[in-house]
Amino acid sequence: MRTAERKRPRRTRERILETSLALFNASGAPHVTTADIADEMNISPGNLYYHFSNKDEIVLELYVAYEARVLPLYADPRGRSLGVEDLWLWLHVQHEAMWEYRFLYRDLTELTSRDRRLRTRVAALIRKGATTVVEWCREMAETGTMRISAREIEALADNVMLIAAYWPAYDRNRRATLDDAPDPGRAAYQVLSLFGPYFADEARTHLDRLSAAYL
Amino acid sequence: MRTAERKRPRRTRERILETSLALFNASGAPHVTTADIADEMNISPGNLYYHFSNKDEIVLELYVAYEARVLPLYADPRGRSLGVEDLWLWLHVQHEAMWEYRFLYRDLTELTSRDRRLRTRVAALIRKGATTVVEWCREMAETGTMRISAREIEALADNVMLIAAYWPAYDRNRRATLDDAPDPGRAAYQVLSLFGPYFADEARTHLDRLSAAYL
Numbered sequence A, B: 001m002r003t004a005e006r007k008r009p010r011r012t013r014e015r016i017l018e019t020s021l022a023l024f025n026a027s028g029a030p031h032v033t034t035a036d037i038a039d040e041m042n043i044s045p046g047n048l049y050y051h052f053s054n055k056d057e058i059v060l061e062l063y064v065a066y067e068a069r070v071l072p073l074y075a076d077p078r079g080r081s082l083g084v085e086d087l088w089l090w091l092h093v094q095h096e097a098m099w100e101y102r103f104l105y106r107d108l109t110e111l112t113s114r115d116r117r118l119r120t121r122v123a124a125l126i127r128k129g130a131t132t133v134v135e136w137c138r139e140m141a142e143t144g145t146m147r148i149s150a151r152e153i154e155a156l157a158d159n160v161m162l163i164a165a166y167w168p169a170y171d172r173n174r175r176a177t178l179d180d181a182p183d184p185g186r187a188a189y190q191v192l193s194l195f196g197p198y199f200a201d202e203a204r205t206h207l208d209r210l211s212a213a214y215l
Helices: A002-027 A034-041 A045-051 A055-074 A084-100 A108-114 A116-142 A150-174 A185-198 A201-214 B002-027 B034-041 B045-051 B055-074 B084-100 B108-114 B116-142 B150-174 B185-198 B201-214
Strands: none
Touching (some): A034 A045, A055 A084, A055 A116, A084 A185, A084 A201, A108 A116, A108 B150, A116 A150, A116 B150, A150 A185, A150 B116, A150 B150, A150 B185, A150 B201, A185 A201, A185 B150, A185 B185, A201 B150, B002 B034, B002 B045, B002 B055, B055 B084, B084 B185, B084 B201, B108 B116, B116 B150, B185 B201
């Protein structure tokens, strides 16, 4: 009994996060209130406020969980084997995490404009991601897998991060729909296509086969 | 006197649009109310409602003006001279229009989710833009300016439209700021960098000079 009581607050906290994530992903965080979350969980607003003082706190904690998923992917890639397959896998794992927390990118400007802590962390993560892509490209340029200049690498890294972040929003807008396409792989395909023309012949043929198989 | 009276309503309507555009660009359309607009103009809310029944109507009319600016750029490019310089100019003109109406892209998902008419028109414009890029690339591939496959053209066209639309939002987020960078040219540079590796040698050298001069 004592154990159950000790555990309950933690469990409620986790359930608030899980429920919020589901509601945010379904409707967009700006359209979900703490009252909606409490209602969905059949708990009182007071119980929710015991754990989180407002919605921004919930968003931030979900962001921290997302960041923890993604950061290991942004470890310094130097010295590792880096071929087309590695890049394809890396993009897929990253996009799975982005898909799981897709509400973050759905209203990124709105969410970051509301909370300076979130804004600072998001910016740091984007820059870390771009730096990883730069290191990755330099490594592939040195081994001859890519033919790309230093300036091209800089522009490419930002385009990679941008398309990764905004593909779902772009895709909804071009299809005139509010629903996400149930295909996180398509974003990875679009990002990978940025690398394609820089690959030397063998790697480019390999990429072409992967792309054809995907489509 | 009679002329002045006939002209006033039209002038008020135009001023509402101009004031709304300025406020939307400065603060984001979701954060501006019709009361803010009337207040900024020193007119009564009733006067504003005489011209526009709500904010969505103002947003839609501004969008229609933006669309009229951009559509001529999406005319069928076949048969025209299409070199690196033309592409660079085309991107700059497009990005100037996007910069002038930047509130549209700042909260695109939010705005299109509120208004089906806007959603349908935005989707049509994006698809028309992507089709123009596809035609443009096919033309350059035929004349030997680009070396690119049909599949690569499709992926490139979406990446072009995506980066054009979302560069300002991405740029703010990576810099952890709420302010737009006062450099619409940078978006055009990022988009042009997508074409670079597909250009055949002479065009690529030309692009490299343009890029170096820009940076």
